[in-house]
Amino acid sequence: MSYICPICKNNDEKYIGYFNSQPYCRLCLDFQGRKADNNYQVTKDIIFNLEYPLSEKQEKLSKDVYSNLKEGKNVLINAVTGAGKTELIFLSMYEYLKRGLHVGFATPRKDVIIDLFPRFQKAFKNLTIATVYGEHTNKLNADIILLTCHQLYRYPNYFDLLILDEVDAFPYYNNAILHNIFYNSIRKNFVMMSATIDEQLKNEIISNNGVILSLYERYHGGKLIVPKVIKCPYCFMPLIVINLLYKFIKSMKPVFIFAPKIEDGKQLFKLLHLLFKNGEFVSSKEEYRSIFIDKFKNKELDYLVTTSILERGVTVKDLQVIVYMADDEIYNEKTLIQIAGRVGRKSDAKTGEVYFLACEKTRDICSCINTIDGYNKR
Ligand SMILES: [Zn+2]
Structure with missing residues (x-):
């Protein structure tokens, strides 16, 4: 037994x-811990409206997603950074909700939930939305649940439609327990999404009665930004960062500077802060990071030095990016694509610059650039 x-x-x-x-x-x-009530009745009279109209390609893909779900299939959405992934699943959410079905939107990182919440609220004005993560678990039932993958265990066999955004991000990716908990919380169908899918995900969706739907164009029709590589020894790298930062601040452009490890970021920030007072350092260990990120978005800060916690999910108008020590082993192709994908996301600021500072051009740097080039040519 x-x-x-x-x-x-x-x-x-x-x-x-x-x-x-x-x-x-x-x-x-x-x-x-506490579980959600599986008999929760959702509101079926929905006021649904999108803040911006979808692009032609977004519209087509979002209909394709729903028609596949309707046939009982699961879907993996492969959409480039800035394609407007979240908006692609609103139509399917609406169709499920109006039939009184349970809908959830999960992602590995809590920062993404906090960032997405207002967008869901605008699209589904009269519905209740619960955000469930870390210490934020008082309200488990609502019309729509936004949650981290870690909280899915509270919803066994609960979701008729479960969306998993950033499916290849830490800590979900390659974590067998979180993986099982995800599948265990699904009652009917699921949709997974990412800008950086790989063979493993393709195989997973196909073996789960699924299809892959791709979108290679940003919602505003602009190109993806191709990173520029500056090769130099490590000892000169801080000088180059200073130069670039000076140029960006002078032209009033906000800047993310990515550093591979918390220690590297702290040291670099210490130096930069001597010359440029109006910046902060953020990492997963910084208690006040959401305050700094808000300040940055409100243009109260000129730059943020950050670890890879800001590689996904964040959209800031006119953002420019510098990757310090881009040849560090922590930066694989996917991470670099996601980081470069932070730039040029807004329809009124489609361009910008991404610099990779590296002692040598690694295989991951080259494949990142080739992949982005390839998407732009499709
Ligand atoms: Zn167990």
Whole structure:
């Protein structure tokens, strides 16, 4: 008689413990807590409106997504950075919600949830939206649930439509427990999305009765920004950052400077701060990062030195990007594509600059540039 964990589906004896001769799963000790009410009734009378009209290609793709779901298929959306992924699934969400079905939108990172919440609220004005992450778990039921992958265990067999944004991002990607919890929370269909899908994801969707739908154009029709590489020894790199930052600040452009590790970022910021007072350093360890990010978006700060926590999900008008030590092993092709994808996202600011500072041009730097070039030529 083998025990299967109801949360993560683990049935490996190695990870099953016994308490008062009742089995429990040791892999799921972090995933214990209140569950959502599976009988929650959603509001069916929906006021649905998009703030901006969809582009022709967005419109077509968003209809394709729904027609596949309607046939019982699952969908992997492969859309370039700045394609307007979130808007692509609003139509399907609307169709499910109006039939009284449960809809959720999950992503590996809580910062993305906080960033997306107002957009969902504008699109579905009269619906309740719960945001569920970390310590923010008071309200589990609502018409729409926005949540981190870690919180999906509270929704076993709950979602008729579950969307997983940034499917290839840390900490979801390659995490078997989060993966099982994701599948365990789905009652009907799912949609996964990313700008950087790979063979592994393609195989996963195909083996799950799914299709891949691609969008190679930004919603505003502008090109993706191709990074420029500046080759130089590490000792000169801070000087080049100073030069570029000076140029951008003079032309009043906001700047992200990516550093590979927290220590590298801190050191670089210490130096930059001597010359440019109006900036901050953010990382996953910084308690006040959301305050700094808000200030930056409000143009109260000229620049942010950041680790890869800002590689996805953030949109800032006129943003320019510098990647310090872009040849560090932490930067793979996907990360570099996502980082470069921060630039030129707004329809009234379609251009900008991305600089990779590197001692040598790594294979990942080259493949990032080739991939972006390839998308632009399609
Ligand atoms: Zn388990």
